[in-house]
Amino acid sequence: MTDWLGPAQPFERSLLPPAGESVGHPGAKGVVHVVDESAYYKEYLEPIDDPGHLDELIAWRRSLPAGDRAVLDAHCAWPLRRVTDGGRTTGFLMAPAPADFWADMLGERHTVELQHLVHTAAARRLGLTVPDRTERLRLVQDLAELLALLDSHGMIYGDVSEKNVLWTLRGTPRIYLIDCDNARRAGSPNRNAAMARNDAWRDPLLGPDDMPDADSDRFALAVFFYRVFYGVTVSVDQGNGTALLPDDAPHLPTLERLLGAGLGSVRPRPAAAQWAAALRDADPAGVAAPAAAAPVRRRPTKMFASVAVGLVIAGAVAVPLVIQSIHAGPTPAPAPSASSAPAPTVAPSPSPALLDRKEALAAWAAGPVKIRVDHYLSYLDRAEKRSDDYTWVHLRTSVTNKTSDPLDLTSAEQNLVLVMDTEPKLVDGDATSFQMDGLVATQPLFGAGFSDGCAITSDDGTEHDITWTGKSVAAGSTFTSKHVNGNGITYWFPPISSKATDDVTVAPGKLHILGIGWRDAYGEMQGFTPVSAWKGPNSQKAFLSP
Known part of the structure; x- marks a missing residue:
């Protein structure tokens, strides 16, 4: 087994063995490859010209007392050595996560x-x-x-x-x-x-x-x-x-x-x-x-x-900290505050009934956040190597706020979620996926957040960035855009099984997508639009049109 740690100087990329299998999900910055059983290589998507922060992290670890360094190594995939190619930093070596x-x-x-x-x-x-x-x-x-x-x-x-x-x-x-x-x-x-x-x-x-x-x-x-x-x-x-x-x-x-x-x-x-x-x-x-506690x-x-x-x-x-009458026994008094008033006590409400899929989708669609899919492009992207094939779902989405307050759009990748009837497998490791709460166990629904910073190339060779620029939408107003670099969002999936040898459009339903919803910061669904209401056709030309 090679000692990849070595001296503090950068390690030349050409001296590494050929890139091994990738591990984990591709992230926003790079892909992690196996070097051997003792080392991983995180390769940046684009080389960086200013490696000062990496050098500082590597030097800091080496400067730690032995005990602190042992704790760090047992708990962190810390950068161990910078990797360069032609003088530019392409990534770094690190230890793999323990078994x-x-x-x-x-x-x-x-x-x-x-x-x-x-x-x-x-x-x-x-x-x-x-x-x-x-x-x-x-x-x-x-x-x-x-x-x-x-x-x-x-x-x-x-x-x-x-x-x-x-x-x-x-x-x-x-x-x-x-x-x-x-x-x-x-x-x-x-x-x-x-x-x-x-x-x-x-x-x-x-x-x-x-x-x-x-x-x-x-x-x-x-x-x-x-x-x-x-x-x-x-x-x-x-x-x-x-x-x-x-x-x-x-x-x-x-x-x-x-x-x-x-x-x-x-x-x-x-x-x-x-x-x-x-x-x-x-x-x-x-x-x-308690052993007999009911599920929450x-x-x-x-x-x-x-x-x-x-x-x-x-x-x-400095201010009252009160848990409202939910624990057995007396509730401790709040700490004093200059402006504190007694907090009300609230008895727990009965458990709400769980919904089936049809009931949940109908309830979400009646919510105060209205979503319109103006254009969409859902397709299997064939590459030279089948290992590089992916399925993409690009949407042009408008959001109408019918609540009484401004709606924050800056974290829409967490809020605008595809609603699916099977657990999603997302390629982007930074995109979120989760199971919806409040449904009966036999009819689960799942959500998938979108990826940031994607692009497609049109037939004439022009590259189009697909980005979301929404910041906030006032009560009673709508956020939309006539351009894919304004209200464009992307969901990134593994390739579906297909005999097609070239790019081919895929019906969203084939990916188990039921529609798109708005999920607030509390995990509550405040809006839903089914796939049947998305504006077609499913084509690149329509998707890129104003």
Whole structure:
């Protein structure tokens, strides 16, 4: 086995063996190839001319004390050595994720990702063992201790998300971070980093062009605890000042205070070291769910109690943090505040009835967000090598806002979702997929988010960027565009089975697509348009027309 680490100097691409099989999903920045059992090579889609951030990350790891470096290596696919070709940086070498973080999923070997902790129904169908609350607490503790180590050295990870955190229950429950080339030293730019696009994880206090910082890592840790420990898929509403907890949530006052402060809109938020200490002190016996507990149906408007979002300073809470009458025994009094008023107590609502597919689609179509597909292009893209074949679904989409408030369109890749009757397999590792909540188990529905930054070449050789430019649409207004680089969106799938030897259009129904919907930040569907209402024909000429 070759020692790929070697000296700190860059490694010439020509000295690597021919590119081996790719692993994982192609990301926004590059593809990961197997070098051998001890090393992976992440090859950027485009070489970069400014490798300073990679050199800094590599040198920082080498400068760590041996104990800290061992912890980092056990938890992170950290850049180990830069790879160059003709003086330009083409990627870097890193260690593969340890075997404990891989699993057989329906006959295929995959990494076990954070999404499998959040979307447990899909995880069980893949044959994965879903952790109990005690194990989930330990997973959160492991991430908190890792982020505390990075924070102690002034390092920002900056990209906690469902695709970038792996986990295992083998031995001690623990996590493993990938895409570590997005990390940076505090105060040091890394303009090559991929910005977090998922509003469920991105700190809302960051501006559109702001880089992640230490406090946004703290926000992401709070979201990780919220979604992993409580097993919820909804997001915090900072404007409303509340987070939402399941009715069967155990009562953990210290962690609830950290959660409220960590999700809050006031900086500084609680540091990872505070979280780690509180998680170490939490009594696992006190957080185990009762054996006879009924499953929680995730209906945030009725089935969740709220926790006020606040600020923790030296262990004190600056605004009330109240869980509304959902726990057995007395509810602790809120911490004092200069302007606090007693919070109302709300008894849990009855569990809502689960819907079948027909009922769910009808209910979503009646929602206040109206979606119109002005043009679409759905086709099998044949390449010279069959391994490079893909199926694409390009849409030109208009959104009408019939709510009473402005509708944020900046994270539409999470909101404009294809609704499908089978679990989607997406090629883009940054695109989201999930199972819809609130349906009967025998009639599940699934959602798929779109990919960003695609292009198609027309018959005359012109390349057309397919991009989404929507920012916001006022109440009662419509966002649309006459150009594919305005309201264009793309969903990227593996190739379908076909005898065609050239590109061929594919009916969306053949891909198990039922339509397109609008899913809000709480996981609630607010609109739906079936495939039958999409404006045809399914052709490149129609799709590119104004």
